[in-house]
Amino acid sequence: MIEAAQFVEAARERGFEWYAGVPCSYLTPFINYVLQDDTLHYVSAANEGDAVALVAGVALAGKRGIAMMQNSGLGNAVSPLTSLTWTFRLPQLLIVTWRGQPGVADEPQHALMGPVTPQMLDTMEIPWELFPTEADQIAPALERAVKHMDETGRPYALVMQKGSVASYELKGGGAMPAKHALPVAQSKFTGRGYDELPTRQQALERVIAATPAESTVVVASTGFCGRELYAIDDRSNQLYMVGSMGCVTSFALGLALARPDLNVVALDGDGAALMRMGAFATLGAYGPSNLTHVLLDNGAHDSTGGQATVSQQVSFANVAAACGYADAVEGDDLATLDAVLAAAQERATGPSGVAGTRFVGLKIKRGTPDGLPRPTITPPDVKTRLMRHIGAAAN
Secondary structure: OEOHHHHHHHHHHOOEEEEEEOOOHHHHHHHHHHHOOOOOEEEEOOOHHHHHHHHHHHHHOOOEEEEEEEHHHHHHHHHHHHHHHHHHOOOOEEEEEOOOOOOOOOOHHHOOHHHHHHHHHHHOOOOEEEOOOOHHHHHHHHHHHHHHHHHHOOOEEEEEOOOOEOOOOOOOOOOOOOOOOOOOOEEEOOOOOHHHOOOHHHHHHHHHHOOOOOOEEEEEOOOHHHHHHHHHOOOOOEEEOOOOOOOHHHHHHHHHHHOOOOEEEEEEEHHHHHHOOHHHHHHHHHOOOOEEEEEEEOOEEHHHOOEEOOHHHOOHHHHHHHHOOOEEEEEOOHHHHHHHHHHHHHOOOOOOOOOOOEEEEEEOOOOOOOOOOOOOOOHHHHHHHHHHHOOOOOO
């Protein structure tokens, strides 16, 4: 058994200062330790996949991070682990607890996941080893992890058995984001007919015009959103997600937190936002003022044939406001989008005087221009180009 400080401090020496995850009793000592150290950063994610996406954003910023989860949460993390971190080569250290380990009595919900945990990691091509239980095992394990991460750009996992880490007391509840009065969502619908709604292309052109390359990063959700942004203007400050649907906001949050000098714009869609709505609460609690969440809502899964989503029943701005965003507005006019993007560049506080993430939801038409190309630049090259652009990778 080791002490939490022994591992965390050894990890800090190797550049690991960012943590995100969902608690497990095995992880409690680590979380308690990190929460009480002002020089370390812990984000409590809504689910394990969001934690992986957030730490991927930290990696995009050129920093090291750790995603922590119970092995039951590997199911929630499969999408970003297989189509974000693997695809873009964004490394992170995973600490996965081994509930239901064969031969160790546990609860019935772990009876299947316990035996298959090693196979799941192997299937996802994530090398792993058992979490160190002796002090002299810590440095070698971290060195192996860092070596793999640096050589491949992909995750490495430490699988934690029961009783690996001694308890560590949490005093005062830990450092959590300050609670503030919730803003009132603003509705700016003009009542225009469907044929008068703006197109995605018009909205993206406004985003490009309002996001200067030298100071802003634009991260576009998977599907036609990223493809159309690429087709309009392929800039070095843009990244086009090609999978991990619903993870764009958590990914952008990690980048924005790790790089407060940049303005970060997350381009989301209604289908993607509905998939991982827990991220709204995380952005409301932790989202900084250099992050803007833009949701283009056409009420459809446009890139898969136009099947309807349930967004007609949802006010995303009210969801954002209820979750604690600094400002939340929705409408059907490009001027609404322009105003939010302009305020974001100024990093002014919201109408309530609160500094934090802004949200703007824009109703748009369905449809995409004919002959829409796919990016010819590969995901790893998009990542490397962007990291060089923001000074997070060697030229």
